[in-house]
Amino acid sequence: MATAHPSQPAASGHDDSLGQMTVLGVPVAVCADVFAAALALHQGGGGQIVTLNAEMTMAARADRALGEAIAAAQLVIPDGAGVVWALARQGRRVRRSPGIELAWRLLEHAAQMQWRVALVGASPEVMAALRSRLAQDLPSLPLVMAVHGYQEPGAWPALEQQLLALQPDLVLVALGVPRQETWTQRLHQGRPGLWMGVGGSFDVWAGVKTRAPGWMGRCQIEWLFRLIQEPSRWRRMLSLPAFAWQVLRQG
Numbered sequence: 001m002a003t004a005h006p007s008q009p010a011a012s013g014h015d016d017s018l019g020q021m022t023v024l025g026v027p028v029a030v031c032a033d034v035f036a037a038a039l040a041l042h043q044g045g046g047g048q049i050v051t052l053n054a055e056m057t058m059a060a061r062a063d064r065a066l067g068e069a070i071a072a073a074q075l076v077i078p079d080g081a082g083v084v085w086a087l088a089r090q091g092r093r094v095r096r097s098p099g100i101e102l103a104w105r106l107l108e109h110a111a112q113m114q115w116r117v118a119l120v121g122a123s124p125e126v127m128a129a130l131r132s133r134l135a136q137d138l139p140s141l142p143l144v145m146a147v148h149g150y151q152e153p154g155a156w157p158a159l160e161q162q163l164l165a166l167q168p169d170l171v172l173v174a175l176g177v178p179r180q181e182t183w184t185q186r187l188h189q190g191r192p193g194l195w196m197g198v199g200g201s202f203d204v205w206a207g208v209k210t211r212a213p214g215w216m217g218r219c220q221i222e223w224l225f226r227l228i229q230e231p232s233r234w235r236r237m238l239s240l241p242a243f244a245w246q247v248l249r250q251g
Helices: 034-043 054-062 064-072 081-089 099-113 124-137 153-166 179-188 201-205 214-218 222-229 231-237 239-249
Strands: 019-023 026-030 047-052 075-078 117-121 143-147 170-174 194-197
Touching: 019 081, 026 054, 026 064, 026 081, 034 047, 034 075, 034 099, 034 194, 047 054, 047 064, 047 099, 047 179, 054 064, 054 081, 054 239, 064 179, 075 081, 081 239, 099 170, 099 194, 099 201, 117 124, 117 153, 124 143, 124 201, 143 153, 153 179, 170 179, 170 201, 179 194
Parallel strands: 026 075, 047 075, 047 194, 117 143, 117 170, 170 194
Antiparallel strands: 019 026
């Protein structure tokens, strides 16, 4: 479990003011406004935000380290339609909260409030394009670190120490699941600021990939759009029917 910040509850990694549910044993917060919850978390000393979908839920059941990182996170939001559906079957109706939208709102807020921001992950080309876009769209953003994720193994310890020394208010990490969650969980403990895994968000913001049209999100078939863009994801997509079957089995 994460080491609690002095201003956070010591007994749990989660904010007890949030409604807490589980989906197949994986915790998820139930709240009306994830952006407000994230701001409250920052004000309370910071912590880790996880964006939970069906694929990550199944991965967490198979990967102990990932499961422990999610369980220790201070805010786990229902990112995927499958998680929202599973919660509805338990009688809790919540809105889907895409992590990419929360992360961008936090960047806008950071620019307004002059939060120190660090970005870690994606390819060198994507990070370069993202820096250019942020300079145009959020010119007042205090970007204190922006490093790609294709570092040599020996470079990571120094990079991590540099990141911690900067004491950023917001750290967005695009290293892929499960690494971004386990890496974040290890680094953020006892540190201020919000630390959030954002998956492929950097690619979308940089213009390398396209997000699914809104109608596909409303129809809960964004997964199909991602599969069309990245056919190599088909093996990972097999977790979706497995997830649905396990939820149905639980009644």
